[in-house]
Amino acid sequence: MLDVAQVQAQYEMKKRKEMLEQHNLKIWQGTDGKWRTYLPEPEGKRRLVKRSTREAIETAVIEFYEIGRRERTVTFQKAYFKWRNFQDQMVGDNTVAKYNSDYRRYFENTEFVKQDIKTINIERIKIFLCTTIKKKRLCKEACKTLFGYMNRTFNSAVINKIIDKNPMEGLFPKDFYQYCHDKKKTAEQHCISDTDMEKLYARFYKDYETNPAYIPTYAVEFASLTGMRVGEISALTWDCVGEDYILIKQSEKYNRRTKTYYIDATKNEKERIFPLTEESRNLLARVKKIELQNGFICEWVFANENGRISAPVISSCAKNKCRQMKINTKGIHAYRKTLNSKMRCAGVSTTVAAALLGHSEAVNIKYYSFDMSSLEDKREIIENVNRKMPLAN
Incomplete structure (x- = not known):
């Protein structure tokens, strides 16, 4: 029988080893028993850190590189607001207000916007669109609006060389109309x-x-x-x-x-x-x-x-x-x-x-x-x- 805990532990060890391999500065133990290393700083500088155990110093190194990786990662949210920085200058105040309210309606606090935009593929996009349309009972017009925000964000990411290709190429709003809520009213x-x-x-x-x-x-x-x-x-x-x-x-x-x-x-x-x-x-x-x-x-x-x-x-x-x-x-x-x-x-x-x-x-x-x-x-x-x-x- 597969031991899930053991598999998870092996995965964490492998991930920890890969992170430590990024660190090309020496880790050593001083005469006082403390473990030390340098962490790179901007402009070629270095910062000395020390911990009581080797495991603790390795954890500090891993956390340093993990924070750096997160800061360098361009999430969908970052890419969206980069597009907004440009787009807001092209439209009036009421349109900007509409963008803000729509962001809160469609994207705010979702797991989708937290993803690295480089890792978002067509399958993730389809799942997000389908789930959001159903959950919020969007009509076709709202579906087109949501689709447009996503498509323009990816296009902006291509223009700014964040990604090589728009993963929404070949997708159209009508592909998702089957999930839309039809709000037909009588005369x-x-x-x-x-x-x-x-x-x-x-x-x-x-x-x-x-x-x-x-x-x-x-x-x-x-x-x-x-x-x-x-x-x-x-x-x-x-x-x-x-x-x-x-x-x-x-x-x-x-x-x-x-x-x-x-x-x-x-x-x-x-x-x-x-x-x-x-x-x-x-x-x-x-x-x-x-x-x-x-x-x-x-x-x-x-x-x-x-x-x-x-x-x-x-x-x-x-x-x-x-x-x-x-x-x-x-x-x-x-x-x-x-x-x-x-x-x-x-x-x-x-x-x-x-x-x-x-x-x-x-x-x-x-x-x-x-x-x-x-x-x-x-x-x-x-x-x-x-x-x-x-x-x-």
Whole structure:
């Protein structure tokens, strides 16, 4: 029978011998019985150490070289932050903050990042990716993000001559999609149904009666009419409101690094024109009247006694209206998806819908278009198709 303890002891002895062979300086016993040797220092210097026994001096030598080896070892973590030292200079503060939070989410305190990057092979990479995806129930987008961080770290290590070749060559994010958690939501989860919208509007009008000077409610209703981003609503100024349109050219942004809000360009950095309807024009007229009566009027469309109303306040108001009506909590983004889906179901092209909402057609199709038609709508469509069928003899 194999004696595990004996095998382990033999392995440790062999490892100890190999470490001592690196030490080419003499080990000797002095007249005082102490054992001595020199350990190399920077710039060609040497440091004398002494111990009571030969075993103790050999242990000191081994520890010295082991510490040196660990310091020279480039772990995945060291290589990652070497890449970050370069990458952080190429991106904005919010992206850097995202990198930091993602590092904590994917890598922090894992055994993988402690490994010598030279020893990491494709099998270790596959195991780490598969395990992390399953454990954290990552969706495909998050899987791609994690894969990207690892791939760029290895590429940086190649560029900096730490390793000769990227071990992830030949691997693709799609190789791991089978382990991903599919977070499919129904149209009802993404959008606001007609029934819930009626309840919300009833709440809006009740607020206007009981607390007409509470401006965030008007901003939420405005979101339902325009599908604007919450930051765009918060940053809208009166000089961008025309007779029959509004100019959407800026948005409130949040710097996650400095924790400050500021006004900048829209998300896609493009201005766009959005038509005013009778409903939205009437809403803006009511807002201006209330703000004039209460002394809130300023350059910002949605303002109170403290000035411009920030995006988080508007978002919080939207969710609070849902809670008050005891319906599923939805934010401003749900109004945006609802308006787009209504347009698409009404036959509006992707090109037009995307232009109105200020994003690409691909984004519109993938993230904003949901079937909002009722059973009656579908029945009418099928009936129209059936009427054109040849009659049976």
